[in-house]
Amino acid sequence: MKKAILILNNNQIYRGKGFGATGCFFGELVFNTAMTGYMEAITDPSYAGQILTFTYPLIGNYGISRKWGESPKIYPVAIVVSELNNDHYHRDAHDSLENLLAAHHIGGIAGIDTRSIVNFLRNHGCIPAVLSVYEQEGRDFVKAISTQKKIIINEKGGNTVALIDYGAKESIVQELIKENLKVVIYPSTVKAKEILSDNPQGIILSNGPGDPVALPYAISTIRALLKTTIPIFGICLGHQLMALADGGETYKLKFGHRGLNHPVLDIKSQKAFFTSQNHGYAVKAESLSKNWETLFININDGTVEGFIHRNKPFFSVQFHPEANPGPHDTTFLFKQFKALL
Secondary structure (H helix, E strand, O other): OOEEEEEEOOOOEEEEEEEEOOEEEEEEEEEEOOOOOHHHHHOOHHHOOEEEEEOOOEEOOOOEOHHHOOOOOOOOOEEEOOEEOOOOOOOOOOEOHHHHHHHOOOEEEEOOOHHHHHHHHHHHOOEEEEEEEEOOOOOOOHHHHOOOOOEEEOOOOOOEEEEEOOOOOHHHHHHHHHOOOEEEEEOOOOOHHHHHHOOOOEEEEOOOOOOHHHOHHHHHHHHHHOOOOOOEEEEOHHHHHHHHHOOOOEEEEEEEEEEEEEEEEEOOOOOEEEEEEEEEEEEOHHHOOOOEEEEEEEOOOOOEEEEEEOOOOEEEEOOEOOOOOOOOOOOHHHHHHHHHO
């Protein structure tokens, strides 16, 4: 489900359901009072650069057809409607209005009081506005930021470590170099077969953004890697993906953990460490199988901050042991990982 926010330049804000394309759209906010003809309106070149508000309350009910267009392009940068109907019906219709807008990278907002907007524009005139359509949960942010090709770092290092890049921080690479490891960085979409064919002595699952459930290709690769006995170290998003790959579950935190002073407790030693954290999701402790035991918990809210496999050389942490600028309390985890190689 997309969400959207419309902001007028007088600071009036409208929140509603998003549709069409995601992104930010800027333009002059105008309105159209026709009761039909939304297809003709959005293909009218005179609406170029504008955010078009429809006063008629129901838009999209008869779908779209090329027969009704004034041109092959869509000209408003975005549209505003009271109610969007995607259950269209017309003998000439071949698709929904939302699909057409998404294909042309046009945003939309629905479920807001368009009467209020029109009354304001009638009294004050057309004004600039911005519409943001967003889809935070369930969206893949990783593919766009991951490396697109295999990269080799510190080629003359000792043991070879495969680093799957879901948005890896440079500090992770630097910590591995400090341990004199050869680092081979792979795209987020890499298959387990490719990694295993390079015969690495260890595997790092990196940090990264967004909802881990939105990365089925990564979960599939890790699931295959968990069938091996190659040491695996997951960090942040990598920690969450490892849990999902072994049948665990994740959930969205109310406001996430972001900062440099998050305290975690080492279950075995009962020592506390300050850690750097940057994530909005966490692993459900009760969803992990009996093959895993908890390594760390968050002292503030009790969430799982790390776990380790009981029989294989796999472990992961939710925080950032490579923290930069710090704290550096948990950089020893890289040495522990190296000792497994």
